[in-house]
Amino acid sequence: MKCSCGNNPVIIIHKAYCDECFIKYFEREIKKHIKKNKLALKNDKIAVGVSGGKDSLTTAYLLKKYYHDVSAVLIDEGIKGYRPYSKEKAEKYCKEWDIPLHIYSFKEEFGYSLDQLAKKLKINPCSICGVLRRYLLNKKSRELGFDKTATGHNLDDESQAILMNLFANDLQRLSRVGALVGVKEFKNFVVKIKPLRIMSEKEVMTYFLCKGFSTDLRECPYSATAFRLKIRNVLNDYDFKHKGAKINILKFFDKRAEKLKEQARNSSVNVKTCSNCGEHTSGDYCKACTILAKLPEKTN
Numbered sequence: 491m492k493c494s495c496g497n498n499p500v501i502i503i504h505k506a507y508c509d510e511c512f513i514k515y516f517e518r519e520i521k522k523h524i525k526k527n528k529l530a531l532k533n534d535k536i537a538v539g540v541s542g543g544k545d546s547l548t549t550a551y552l553l554k555k556y557y558h559d560v561s562a563v564l565i566d567e568g569i570k571g572y573r574p575y576s577k578e579k580a581e582k583y584c585k586e587w588d589i590p591l592h593i594y595s596f597k598e599e600f601g602y603s604l605d606q607l608a609k610k611l612k613i614n615p616c617s618i619c620g621v622l623r624r625y626l627l628n629k630k631s632r633e634l635g636f637d638k639t640a641t642g643h644n645l646d647d648e649s650q651a652i653l654m655n656l657f658a659n660d661l662q663r664l665s666r667v668g669a670l671v672g673v674k675e676f677k678n679f680v681v682k683i684k685p686l687r688i689m690s691e692k693e694v695m696t697y698f699l700c701k702g703f704s705t706d707l708r709e710c711p712y713s714a715t716a717f718r719l720k721i722r723n724v725l726n727d728y729d730f731k732h733k734g735a736k737i738n739i740l741k742f743f744d745k746r747a748e749k750l751k752e753q754a755r756n757s758s759v760n761v762k763t764c765s766n767c768g769e770h771t772s773g774d775y776c777k778a779c780t781i782l783a784k785l786p787e788k789t790n
């Protein structure tokens with residue numbers, strides 16, 4: 491099978507693509523997705539949350555290509571044997587693509603690295619990491635004056651998130667999934683966008699390699715403990731046998747997303763201000779403050 495331009499294919503998605511045609515296809519689809527979902531306005535100041543992996547770097551690269559004011563924010567959780575390498579990648583590419591990079595660390599912001607927090611709190615590192623990373627990305631993006639924060643979530647991440655929330659019957663969280671994240675406008679919340687969510691992990695990796703970029707394939711040592719990993723394996727297995735399962739989950743959700751978001755907007759769950767730090771929350775304290783309050787020295 492040849493690409494329609496006559497070259498040998500590097501990937502077969504719906505049809506065969508050579509590297510050049512695949513790059514064009516990928517960029518065209520992402521542009522269409524951004525436009526259709528009104529993810530960003532021409533003059534938006536956008537902060538891309540980068541980790542140094544292929545997804546977030548591709549997001550930064552493409553947004554920089556399409557918009558004037560794009561920066562990157564990297565949250566260094568402090569994960570030994572993992573974060574220093576991916577941080578180095580992020581620094582290298584941001585410099586090469588002329589994207590200003592802002593770095594913040596758990597250690598400086600909260601007093602402890604993730605490795606230390608996991609030991610002290612004795613809870614799953616991913617539960618701490620996700621909450622504190624989202625907290626810092628939103629807070630720092632707002633303080634730096636950004637209109638939007640972009641993340642590198644791909645189709646695999648999105649379909650996993652939809653299934654996980656379905657399994658937990660958590661409609662509030664499910665309503666927060668989507669191309670534009672957040673169902674309520676709140677002064678402390680910077681709107682989140684996910685430009686890559688229609689592309690599978692395999693497609694993003696192919697694009698990254700076709701562009702000649704190199705990534706660090708090292709996995710976070712805590713990833714084996716994540717519940718998401720189980721869902722990922724189940725979904726990969728199913729998608730392998732029944733092609734299109736992931737994109738069908740996304741399409742099924744997207745058709746119903748507006749209604750879900752409308753219901754969530756009208757629900758009794760109100761967005762409030764955390765009594766400790768002033769960030770947004772649905773309770774009296776935000777999730778970050780709730781986690782940090784459990785540190786032994788705070789409970790003594």
Ligand code: SF4
Pocket residue numbers: 615616617619620710711712713716
């Ligand atoms: Fe954080 Fe868990 Fe992801 Fe590692 S696997 S970066 S601990 S959320």
Ligand code: ZN
Pocket residue numbers: 764765766767768769775776777778779780
């Ligand atoms: Zn708080």
